[in-house]
Amino acid sequence: MLKNLKEWILVFLIIGAIMMVGNWVGYDVMPLDSIPGLAALIGISLAGLIIHRLLPFQIPSIAYIGIIGLVLTLPGVPGSEQIVAWTAQVNLLAIATPILAYAGVSIGRSWYDFVQLGWKTIVVGMFVLLGTFLGSALIAEVVLRMQGII
Known part of the structure; x- marks a missing residue:
């Protein structure tokens, strides 16, 4: 449990630092202003992971x-x-x-498993992404036209 806790804290600190920079660069929130919020989010996440490990429920x-x-x-x-x-x-x-980037890196570490799925998975994934993009664009178009923005 202690090893997991150390790993979790390290991952949370790295992702927290990336979130702080992203919040600063993308949304003009100064790093010192976002540190308490990031600490609260990290603390809540860490508490949830610890409780998950301690309780026998699935x-x-x-x-x-x-x-x-x-x-x-x-x-x-x-x-x-x-x-x-x-x-x-x-x-x-x-x-x-940063969370999505971390998920991408995690998937990238198991390229062998990904390759085992075959080329059909890539085609299906591309259609899913294309459908999601087109569906989102269509919904945005309809909503913006209904509001008279475009």
């Missing part, structure tokens, strides 16, 4: 992380306003970018 760790985050930000919980104010300084896309 519930995904993301459920524990979500529940902890929900409870800590409920109105009336001591300190919830402060946590909400801190995390409001961290933009969602600044969080998503």
